[in-house]
Amino acid sequence: MDEELFEITADVVTVEITDKKTGQVFRRELPIDYYENANCLRLRGENLSGGMSELVFYTGRGLERLKDLTGLGPNHDGCGSHK
Numbered sequence: 001m002d003e004e005l006f007e008i009t010a011d012v013v014t015v016e017i018t019d020k021k022t023g024q025v026f027r028r029e030l031p032i033d034y035y036e037n038a039n040c041l042r043l044r045g046e047n048l049s050g051g052m053s054e055l056v057f058y059t060g061r062g063l064e065r066l067k068d069l070t071g072l073g074p075n076h077d078g079c080g081s082h083k
Contacts, residue, residue, distance in 0.1 A: 010034040013043070039065060 013032040018025050033044040039062030044054040058066060 007035065007037040009036075038062070 011031070011033060013030050013034050014027060015030060016025060016027045031045060033042075035042040035044070039059055041057045041059075042054055044052065047053040
């Protein structure tokens with residue numbers, strides 16, 4: 001399997017925690033949509049009201065790209081191909 005991996009997706013997330021008090025390990029499978037690429041990790045699921053909620057965690061690279069898209073990044077040519 002030599003192909004490059006550009007994104008990871010799943011319909012179910014397994015969460016594993018260790019209880020602080022007892023040291024006991026618990027695992028739960030949760031119906032959460034998982035999406036990850038080089039820019040971010042996104043978790044999407046249903047909230048208590050039945051609506052959709054999501055959490056997005058940006059990587060350093062993703063934050064820089066987001067700043068560039070919104071005009072808040074440095075005014076330079078990141079890829080060296082623009083004049």
